Amino acid sequence: MTTFALVDGNSFYCSCERVFRPDLDGKPIVVLSNNDGCVVARSAEAKQLGIKGFVPYFEIAALCRRHEVAVFSSNYVLYGDMSRRMMTVLARWGIEQEVYSIDESFITLDGIPDLRDYTARIRADVLQRVGIPTCVGVGSTKTLAKLANHVAKVHPQCKGVFAWDWLSQHYQDQLMSRMSVGEVWGIGCRIAEKLSHMGITTVLQLMRADPRAIQRQFSVVVERTIAELNGVSCLTLEDVAPDKQQIISSRSFAELVTDFDTLASSISHHASRASEKLRLQHSAARLVGVSIRTNPFREQDLQYHGWTVVPLVHPSADTIEITRAAMAGLRAIYREGFSYKKAGAVLMEIGPAGIDQQDLFAPLPDPRRTALMATMDRVNRDFGHGTLRLASEGLTRDWAMRQEKRSPRWTTCWDELLIAH
Known part of the structure; x- marks a missing residue:
C-alpha cells in the first residue's frame, strides 16, 4: 500500500520574506497582491491581529502602522x-x-x-x-x-x-x-x-x-x-504536470491608460511572456486572444471590454509571429476615449510543437527563427525576464504594476544580492 x-x-510568501529578514521573526507580516491592492498572504502573527485574507490594503493600513506590521509587495521572482x-x-x-x-x-x-x-x-x-x-x-x-x-x-x-x-x-x-x-x-x-x-x-x-x-x-x-x-486510493501522483491547454498573461495597470502606444507595449509584453511559457512546455498555439478593459469599479467612467481572437496560419510558439497577431487584435478592438485598467494576451488551441498537418504551398519553418527563440529564452533565463525582448515592448514599462513595497530579488538578480558585512 x-x-x-x-x-x-507555512505562510509561504511571508516565510520567504523572513528568510532574508531574520529581524522579522515573530513579527506580523502581510504580502499584497498585484498593484498592492489587497492582502494575499498573512503570517500567523498577522492573523492574530484579525487581518483577513483578500481585504483591501487601504482598509488595514492604519492597523498595520499601529502594530508595526511588515508589509511587502508580491515578489513572485523570489x-x-x-x-x-x-x-x-x-x-x-x-x-x-x-x-x-x-x-x-x-x-x-x-x-x-x-x-x-x-x-x-x-x-x-x-x-x-x-x-x-x-x-x-x-x-x-x-x-x-x-x-x-x-x-x-x-x-x-x-x-x-x-x-x-x-x-x-x-x-x-x-x-x-x-x-x-x-x-x-x-x-x-x-x-x-x-x-x-x-x-x-x-x-x-x-x-x-x-x-x-x-x-x-x-x-x-x-x-x-x-x-x-475511507482509505481507497483513487488518485495517483502526477510525475509530470500536464501541459497547459490555455496560457494567459495579463496584468492590471498601476495607473489608468488612455493611449494606444502604452496598451501596445503592454500587449507586446504579455504576448512575449505567453510565448515563452509556450516554448517551455514544447507546445504551439493556433489562436491568439487579446483583451483590454476599463475599471468596472469606477462607475463614473465610461465602460468598455474589448476582446478578440486572431488565428495563426499555422500553430506557432514564435514570439514575433504571436506578437504580430496580438498587435493586429489590439488594433481591431482599441477604442479611443476610454481609460483602460487591464490588458492581456491568451494563447489557445495548444498542442505539441512540430505536430501539424502542413500546407503544401506554405513556406517551411525558418530554422534561424527557431534558433533566435532559443537564444532569447536562454538569455532571459540566465539574466532575468526582459533582458532580451522585442522593441515593441518599449524601453520602459510605465504601465507596469505598482510594487512600492517589494523586497529585493535576493536569489536571482545580481544587482540585488544580499550583502554580508
Whole structure:
C-alpha cells in the first residue's frame, strides 16, 4: 500500500520574506497582491491581529502602522525560486514526487519504518537548507494526506507532523467529527452548502455517506473523495504536470491608460511572456486572444471590454509571429476615449510543437527563427525576464504594476544580492 505525504510551506510568501529578514521573526507580516491592492498572504502573527485574507490594503493600513506590521509587495521572482529550492530538497526524501503548487508537494513514503522520525527530519532538512518552515501530513490516500496536513497545521501539539495511523480508529472518528466538510480537498463552498442541506456538515459524515447517493446528487469526483476518505486510493501522483491547454498573461495597470502606444507595449509584453511559457512546455498555439478593459469599479467612467481572437496560419510558439497577431487584435478592438485598467494576451488551441498537418504551398519553418527563440529564452533565463525582448515592448514599462513595497530579488538578480558585512 502506498503512503502519501503532503508537505507545504507555512505562510509561504511571508516565510520567504523572513528568510532574508531574520529581524522579522515573530513579527506580523502581510504580502499584497498585484498593484498592492489587497492582502494575499498573512503570517500567523498577522492573523492574530484579525487581518483577513483578500481585504483591501487601504482598509488595514492604519492597523498595520499601529502594530508595526511588515508589509511587502508580491515578489513572485523570489517566491518562485524559493519554491524551486524547496521542491528540490523534498525530491530527495520521497520515492515519487508531485509538485502540487508553489508551496505544496506530494511525495510517497513507502517502506519507511518510523514515519514520525522521518517526517520530522524532512521538516528539519527543508528548514536548514531553504529556511522555510513546513507541515507534513501523512495518509494512505492523497485526500487523507491533505487532510492530515491541515491537522498538523492547526494543532500545535502535532509539532508540524501528523499521520492518521498514529491514532486509533475511535480517535480518528472523533477528530473527523470536529472537522468541517469544507476542509476536505475538492469540497468547495458550493458543494459544502449542498451537502449541508443533506445533513452532511463534518468530514466523518461525508466519509460515512452513501457513495451512490452522493454520485447521483453531485458527480463521480465527490464519490471518489468518499472512497479516498475511507482509505481507497483513487488518485495517483502526477510525475509530470500536464501541459497547459490555455496560457494567459495579463496584468492590471498601476495607473489608468488612455493611449494606444502604452496598451501596445503592454500587449507586446504579455504576448512575449505567453510565448515563452509556450516554448517551455514544447507546445504551439493556433489562436491568439487579446483583451483590454476599463475599471468596472469606477462607475463614473465610461465602460468598455474589448476582446478578440486572431488565428495563426499555422500553430506557432514564435514570439514575433504571436506578437504580430496580438498587435493586429489590439488594433481591431482599441477604442479611443476610454481609460483602460487591464490588458492581456491568451494563447489557445495548444498542442505539441512540430505536430501539424502542413500546407503544401506554405513556406517551411525558418530554422534561424527557431534558433533566435532559443537564444532569447536562454538569455532571459540566465539574466532575468526582459533582458532580451522585442522593441515593441518599449524601453520602459510605465504601465507596469505598482510594487512600492517589494523586497529585493535576493536569489536571482545580481544587482540585488544580499550583502554580508
